[in-house]
Amino acid sequence: MADQELFSPESNFEVRTIGTHLGCNRATAHPRNVVKFAPQEHVFMQGDAPKGIYKVLRGTVILYRLMADGRRQIQSFVSGGEYLAMTFADRHDVSAEAITPVEILCTPRAMFDRRLQNEAGFRQRILTMMGTKLQSAREQALLLGRKNAMERTASFLLFLDHRFRNPETGYVEIRMSRCDIADYLGLTLETVSRMMNKLKQRGIIDLPQATRFAVCKREQLVSLAGEVDCLEGIAA
Amino acid sequence: MADQELFSPESNFEVRTIGTHLGCNRATAHPRNVVKFAPQEHVFMQGDAPKGIYKVLRGTVILYRLMADGRRQIQSFVSGGEYLAMTFADRHDVSAEAITPVEILCTPRAMFDRRLQNEAGFRQRILTMMGTKLQSAREQALLLGRKNAMERTASFLLFLDHRFRNPETGYVEIRMSRCDIADYLGLTLETVSRMMNKLKQRGIIDLPQATRFAVCKREQLVSLAGEVDCLEGIAA
DNA sequence: CGTCGGTTTGAGCGGTTTCAATATAGGTGG
DNA sequence: CCACCTATATTGAAACCGCTCAAACCGACG
Numbered sequence: 001m002a003d004q005e006l007f008s009p010e011s012n013f014e015v016r017t018i019g020t021h022l023g024c025n026r027a028t029a030h031p032r033n034v035v036k037f038a039p040q041e042h043v044f045m046q047g048d049a050p051k052g053i054y055k056v057l058r059g060t061v062i063l064y065r066l067m068a069d070g071r072r073q074i075q076s077f078v079s080g081g082e083y084l085a086m087t088f089a090d091r092h093d094v095s096a097e098a099i100t101p102v103e104i105l106c107t108p109r110a111m112f113d114r115r116l117q118n119e120a121g122f123r124q125r126i127l128t129m130m131g132t133k134l135q136s137a138r139e140q141a142l143l144l145g146r147k148n149a150m151e152r153t154a155s156f157l158l159f160l161d162h163r164f165r166n167p168e169t170g171y172v173e174i175r176m177s178r179c180d181i182a183d184y185l186g187l188t189l190e191t192v193s194r195m196m197n198k199l200k201q202r203g204i205i206d207l208p209q210a211t212r213f214a215v216c217k218r219e220q221l222v223s224l225a226g227e228v229d230c231l232e233g234i235a236a
Numbered sequence: 237m238a239d240q241e242l243f244s245p246e247s248n249f250e251v252r253t254i255g256t257h258l259g260c261n262r263a264t265a266h267p268r269n270v271v272k273f274a275p276q277e278h279v280f281m282q283g284d285a286p287k288g289i290y291k292v293l294r295g296t297v298i299l300y301r302l303m304a305d306g307r308r309q310i311q312s313f314v315s316g317g318e319y320l321a322m323t324f325a326d327r328h329d330v331s332a333e334a335i336t337p338v339e340i341l342c343t344p345r346a347m348f349d350r351r352l353q354n355e356a357g358f359r360q361r362i363l364t365m366m367g368t369k370l371q372s373a374r375e376q377a378l379l380l381g382r383k384n385a386m387e388r389t390a391s392f393l394l395f396l397d398h399r400f401r402n403p404e405t406g407y408v409e410i411r412m413s414r415c416d417i418a419d420y421l422g423l424t425l426e427t428v429s430r431m432m433n434k435l436k437q438r439g440i441i442d443l444p445q446a447t448r449f450a451v452c453k454r455e456q457l458v459s460l461a462g463e464v465d466c467l468e469g470i471a472a
Numbered sequence: 473c474g475t476c477g478g479t480t481t482g483a484g485c486g487g488t489t490t491c492a493a494t495a496t497a498g499g500t501g502g
Numbered sequence: 503c504c505a506c507c508t509a510t511a512t513t514g515a516a517a518c519c520g521c522t523c524a525a526a527c528c529g530a531c532g
Contacts, residue, residue, distance in 0.1 A: 065378045067462055073381040075374045088367045094374060116363075117356060127352075130366045131324045137373035138311045138330060142301045144380035145309040145422030149520065178479065186381030191520060193480055210479055210528085226303055385488065414511065424489055429512055446496080446511055473532100480527065488519085495512065502505085 033106040043084065043096040043104055050092060053112040054084035059102030063094045064183065074184040076136060083129060099176060144186045147226055152185040153195035154225040157205060161215050171206075171214045178210075199224075269342040279320065279332040279340055286328060289348040290320035295338030299330045300419065310420040312372060319365060335412060380422045383462055388421040389431035390461040393441060397451050407442075407450045414446075435460075 034057065037043060043054065043061060056078050063075040063085060075094055078084050084096055084104070115122045143152055164172050174181075178189040185192065200207040204221050206214045215221055270293065273279060279290065279297060292314050299311040299321060311330055314320050320332055320340070351358045379388055400408050410417075414425040421428065436443040440457050442450045451457055 063374075065374065067378070067382060069462075071382040073378040075377055086367065087371070088364045089371065093371050116359060120353060123352060123359075126363075127366075128324045130363075130370065131322065134366065134370055134373060135323070135325065135329050137370060137377060138299075138301065140377050141311055141373060141380055142303070142309040144377055146303060146307040177477095188521060189478090190480080190522085194520090197480070226305075413509095425511080426490085426513085427488060430488095433512070475532080476530090478528085478530105480525105482525080483523090485522075486519105487521090488517105490517075491515090493512100493514080495510100497510080498508090500505100500507080502503105 035104050035106060037098040037102045039098055039100055041098050043098065044092050046092055046095045048092045049090060050087055052106045052108045053086055055105040056080055056082055056084055057103040057105050059098060059100040061096050061098050061102055063096055065094050072183045074180065149187055149191050150195050150224055151226040152187060153192060154221050156181065156185055158221060158225055171212050174211045174213065271340050271342065273334040273338045275334055275336055277334050279334065280328050282328055282331045284328050285326060286323055287342060288345055289322055289343045291341040292316055292318055292320055293339040293341050295334060295336040297332050297334050297338055299332055301330050308419045310416065385423055385427050386431050386460055387462040388423060389428060390457050392417065392421055394457060394461055407448050410447045410449065
């Protein structure tokens with residue numbers, strides 16, 4: 001649903017830049033603690049103390065970890081309707097950065113706990129969601145630990161196609177850079193580019209521009225991905 | 237605590253082999269649904285329908301995923317006191333295999349839900365635990381996606397040392413094969429062996445036998461691991 | 473038309489894997 | 503207690519995949 005934001009040519013709604021970090025004081029200045037972020041802005045950084053429970057209302061955020069020398073691993077994409085990093089630890093273990101214009105709802109921890117206690121349906125949804133996120137993280141671990149470059153790329157394209165294909169045209173708008181893809185797949189951007197163009201040469205995908213593709217030979221792409229699951233449910 | 241089971245020379249308590257799979261009918265034959273498994277036995281397999289919520293009372297279980305051609309990625313180690321794969325989906329996405337003698341408590345889903353509703357402390361523990369598991373999975377993703385063989389091995393040794401060092405001797409008993417380590421780190425067993433022996437040669441660890449080691453130069457090992465976190469909290 | 477960020481493409485290198493041989497430890501039976 | 507046997511671990515040599523570095527290309531935008 002709201003996932004589409006990542007890939008639809010949604011015109012950039014006006015963003016009131018509030019700063020790189022989300023401060024509760026600032027947040028409370030808005031009705032219902034809704035804060036907006038422009039692309040490239042951080043919702044929070046690795047090491048920050050959580051200010052509450054964050055929910056993405058609109059847009060897409062990436063969660064990533066950095067190493068001291070700059071190597072980056074993107075953990076997941078979080079889109080509209082999903083919760084961001086529901087950590088109950090005292091420090092965020094990941095950084096969260098908007099890659100589209102984003103609206104974030106920040107709920108105080110106490111209120112979140114109250115809902116968990118009082119609303120069975122809410123509790124169920126939250127638990128299911130955490131289970132799904134765990135499952136996605138494991139899927140990613142299999143990909144990162146045991147798949148080669150072509151399998152990773154094929155898996156990713158199938159994931160994009162599954163979640164973001166425009167049913168009219170059959171094409172997917174890729175609204176992220178090769179570098180972001182690479183940092184998600186544990187590859188370099190050059191390798192991602194090579195794999196995608198190899199798939200194009202073989203006629204398995206159509207890639208008219210760097211930012212658009214369509215799956216032509218699904219069977220072959222699935223078999224190249226090495227797994228049926230194809231990251232389904234990632235960031236879900 | 238019960239984690240020690242993996243590494244203490246705990247004599248094999250008598251195991252009543254009940255079969256490779258855990259059947260609820262069998263489970264109910266035992267008081268409080270406790271079932272025992274011998275090493276190499278499966279608690280459940282990828283694709284099985286969950287029979288309830290599993291808790292490891294004693295011993296250590298690995299969670300892993302297999303690819304069609306046999307490649308394996310170990311997702312986590314689950315030790316005494318921890319919950320196994322608290323999935324709320326209709327199929328297990330991973331297989332669970334005992335690597336030591338193990339006792340598993342199987343709680344019916346409905347009873348688990350009831351406790352979640354009625355006991356705030358229980359709810360809190362479960363949520364915190366799922367958060368911790370998610371964090372571990374992300375830590376592993378960084379390791380698998382962005383660390384080289386030496387960094388992975390050093391991280392793993394620090395993790396073992398942190399969790400399983402015998403405070404008397406300073407040594408850790410490694411109660412798993414090089415192959416299991418490799419399948420956890422996304423490497424081959426030969427590479428794991430090479431890295432460990434390179435660390436031994438440099439005097440960074442002592443490795444009198446293949447199954448025992450101690451950290452000699454912690455500073456250097458930490459710096460080789462590339463990160464401070466060192467998988468802390470994995471499987472926790 | 474020129475600039476700038478991002479993408480593609482190429483050549484060479486290096487780390488990890490692969491395959492194979494050897495070494496070691498643990499268990500069994502003589 | 504020793505010899506054997508099997509598992510697992512170590513070590514070596516060669517191949518290969520993905521990375522690094524560098525150059526060319528492309529599209530958007532002034």
